[in-house]
Amino acid sequence: MSGISVQGVSKSFGDVQAVQAMDLEVAEGEFVSILGPSGCGKTTLLRMLAGLEFPTEGQISIGGQVVNDKSPADRDIAMVFQSYALYPHMTVAGNIEYPLKKRKVPKAEREERIRQAAAMLKLEDLLGRKPRELSGGQQQRVALGRAVVRDPAVFLMDEPLSNLDAKLRSHMRAELIQLHRRIGRTMIYVTHDQLEAMTMSDRIAIMHEGALQQLATPKEVYARPANAFVAGFIGMPPMNLVDAKLDGDGNLSVFGRQYRFVASDGPGHSGEQTVKVGFRPEDVVLRDDGEAARVAIVEPTGHEVIVVFEIDSARIVGRVSPELDLKADDQVRLAPRVERIHVFSGTDGDRLGGVHSEG
Amino acid sequence: MAGQRSFARKLMFNAFAWTIVLVIVFPLIWMILTSLKPQSELFMIPPGFFPEQVTFEHYWRLLTETPFLTYLRNSTVLATATTLIVIIIATLGAHSLTRFAYPGREFLARAVLFTYLLPSVVLILPLYFLMINVGLGNTLASLVIAYTTFALPYALWLLRSFMAGIPDDLEAAAMVDGASRMRAFVDVILPQALPGIISTALFTAILAWNEYLYALVLVNSDDVRPLTTGVMSMLVTSFNIEWSLLMAASVMMSVPLIFVFVFLQRYLTRGFGAGAVKG
Numbered sequence: 001m002s003g004i005s006v007q008g009v010s011k012s013f014g015d016v017q018a019v020q021a022m023d024l025e026v027a028e029g030e031f032v033s034i035l036g037p038s039g040c041g042k043t044t045l046l047r048m049l050a051g052l053e054f055p056t057e058g059q060i061s062i063g064g065q066v067v068n069d070k071s072p073a074d075r076d077i078a079m080v081f082q083s084y085a086l087y088p089h090m091t092v093a094g095n096i097e098y099p100l101k102k103r104k105v106p107k108a109e110r111e112e113r114i115r116q117a118a119a120m121l122k123l124e125d126l127l128g129r130k131p132r133e134l135s136g137g138q139q140q141r142v143a144l145g146r147a148v149v150r151d152p153a154v155f156l157m158d159e160p161l162s163n164l165d166a167k168l169r170s171h172m173r174a175e176l177i178q179l180h181r182r183i184g185r186t187m188i189y190v191t192h193d194q195l196e197a198m199t200m201s202d203r204i205a206i207m208h209e210g211a212l213q214q215l216a217t218p219k220e221v222y223a224r225p226a227n228a229f230v231a232g233f234i235g236m237p238p239m240n241l242v243d244a245k246l247d248g249d250g251n252l253s254v255f256g257r258q259y260r261f262v263a264s265d266g267p268g269h270s271g272e273q274t275v276k277v278g279f280r281p282e283d284v285v286l287r288d289d290g291e292a293a294r295v296a297i298v299e300p301t302g303h304e305v306i307v308v309f310e311i312d313s314a315r316i317v318g319r320v321s322p323e324l325d326l327k328a329d330d331q332v333r334l335a336p337r338v339e340r341i342h343v344f345s346g347t348d349g350d351r352l353g354g355v356h357s358e359g
Numbered sequence: 360m361a362g363q364r365s366f367a368r369k370l371m372f373n374a375f376a377w378t379i380v381l382v383i384v385f386p387l388i389w390m391i392l393t394s395l396k397p398q399s400e401l402f403m404i405p406p407g408f409f410p411e412q413v414t415f416e417h418y419w420r421l422l423t424e425t426p427f428l429t430y431l432r433n434s435t436v437l438a439t440a441t442t443l444i445v446i447i448i449a450t451l452g453a454h455s456l457t458r459f460a461y462p463g464r465e466f467l468a469r470a471v472l473f474t475y476l477l478p479s480v481v482l483i484l485p486l487y488f489l490m491i492n493v494g495l496g497n498t499l500a501s502l503v504i505a506y507t508t509f510a511l512p513y514a515l516w517l518l519r520s521f522m523a524g525i526p527d528d529l530e531a532a533a534m535v536d537g538a539s540r541m542r543a544f545v546d547v548i549l550p551q552a553l554p555g556i557i558s559t560a561l562f563t564a565i566l567a568w569n570e571y572l573y574a575l576v577l578v579n580s581d582d583v584r585p586l587t588t589g590v591m592s593m594l595v596t597s598f599n600i601e602w603s604l605l606m607a608a609s610v611m612m613s614v615p616l617i618f619v620f621v622f623l624q625r626y627l628t629r630g631f632g633a634g635a636v637k638g
């Protein structure tokens with residue numbers, strides 16, 4: 001039993017509310033990413049899980065035990081820091097050995113486990129070196145080695161790949177997924193990179209300004225964002241969000257076209273209100289009865305083309321096939337795919353529902 | 360062309376540097392040579408640079424016929440005790456000032472610096488009476504306390520800026536790896552701060568070794584005098600200065616410091632926490 005339970009946890013530094021009333025349940029062996037823009041409180045949350053920071057309010061349990069008052073050493077966790085935090089005066093072997101030494105593992109066993117960890121992370125040839133003699137990718141692997149060698153119940157990782165170049169990053173992503181499969185431990189993985197979160201996680205917790213926005217599988221987060229923030233944050237390029245009017249009878253008008261609102265997967269609506277309508281770039285289709293638009297910017301990426309359209313003064317991003325061969329200043333007609341339209345509240349941004357049909 | 364010009368520039372630079380070195384080193388060489396000359400050669404006209412006859416008699420007299428060894432022991436005790444006390448307090452204090460957030464922390468740090476800015480002369484008399492009142496008049500302990508008061512503020516600031524450069528994550532990593540806070544301090548902060556601690560220790564030791572004014576005022580008997588005041592009171596009187604002995608004493612006073620420097624130099628320049636933390 002080594003799941004994690006975060007209940008109503010808040011943390012403030014003076015006037016700064018870094019984490020607000022956070023609830024999070026993570027099952028044993030699950031890989032959960034904490035995703036959000038820089039400064040949204042991810043590191044603070046992780047440090048509270050590690051015991052390096054104490055919650056102002058709320059309760060944190062690991063493996064069914066409340067750990068609020070436990071020191072980091074007593075929590076059976078390992079942490080990989082964004083800066084790696086390797087001990088500069090120790091060799092690679094010394095770094096990996098340190099957590100075992102502190103837990104009084106006998107010498108012979110220590111050596112065996114260092115050997116295993118080094119083999120798993122291909123560090124055998126580096127064991128005698130000092131951290132400053134390693135490349136960024138090697139340092140990163142040593143930091144991982146120092147975490148896995150102890151076989152802790154929970155791994156906490158704070159943007160462990162953010163200091164690597166793009167190629168190494170995609171390589172290490174695959175390695176981390178394998179590592180998680182092999183050791184099957186609970187992992188909390190902090191990142192601001194949605195690609196990492198989407199590819200690696202069982203579930204993603206999206207944070208914004210210290211508060212949890214949505215906790216769901218990558219698929220769910222993409223297909224049914226819980227609010228306008230998540231909708232605009234997930235996806236490259238992000239979802240189009242346009243203002244629209246919803247009347248009391250559930251008629252929605254977007255760019256002068258009528259749709260029937262349906263609250264199938266949202267709390268619904270009451271009376272007339274302004275809403276935000278969202279649709280993803282890949283759900284923009286060109287059709288003869290669509291809205292008149294001008295092609296403003298064309299960005300070919302190879303297998304597809306990202307196009308910025310202008311409808312009056314509003315900008316809509318679309319993802320279209322290169323075969324259409326669009327050029328700047330072309331006039332087209334477009335419309336969102338009806339079944340993929342999301343409707344969010346115009347006031348608090350919460351998801352209200354979707355759209356059922358045109359007319 | 361370019362090669363020639365840069366050669367000329369190098370030559371000039373070297374000549375310039377060597378001139379400065381010679382100007383600085385000359386008195387020291389003169390001191391050593393004088394200490395090796397017999398008394399009769401001292402005031403020869405014209406003066407000779409190298410001794411015609413090398414003698415160690417002044418050193419021998421100093422060691423056997425004067426309290427020089429007592430002074431040496433006192434100075435050693437003073438420098439060691441002051442350095443130990445200052446380093447222990449300053450290291451822990453600097454750690455506190457960099458790692459913990461508490462109200463008044465910045466004020467405290469500034470207040471400490473402010474005390475360092477006070478000219479030490481103004482504190483002599485108050486300290487003198489204080490020492491007498493607490494029963495420490497004319498003891499080595501009174502000098503240790505006095506030296507600690509001027510070395511500590513500076514040491515604290517030096518170490519604080521040093522420790523501010525050590526990433527917080529290192530200590531956090533050690534704690535996650537199973538160390539207590541104190542253990543993490545010993546295992547990862549101290550080794551990182553070592554070059555800073557050694558520089559600070561040197562600064563303190565030199566201050567205690569060379570200090571004159573307080574030694575003159577706070578102690579006044581031969582059994583507790585350090586080298587600075589001891590040698591002066593023994594060899595310099597209003598009627599006569601024993602130049603040969605004075606030079607021999609000066610050489611012997613400098614030797615321990617030179618040794619310490621040579622021994623510690625490699626620690627001072629050794630790579631600090633390079634590569635500890637990226638990004």
Ligand SMILES: Nc1ncnc2c1ncn2[C@@H]1O[C@H](COP(=O)(O)OP(=O)(O)O)[C@@H](O)[C@H]1O
Pocket residue numbers: 013016017018036037038039040041042043044045
């Ligand atoms: N020790 C601290 N003291 C004061 N403010 C802090 C401290 N740590 C974090 N913060 C603030 O809390 C907020 C969240 O920070 P952080 O958790 O580091 O964000 P993230 O990791 O998501 O980028 C930021 O506004 C940051 O400035």
Ligand SMILES: [Mg+2]
Pocket residue numbers: 042043044
């Ligand atoms: Mg962070």
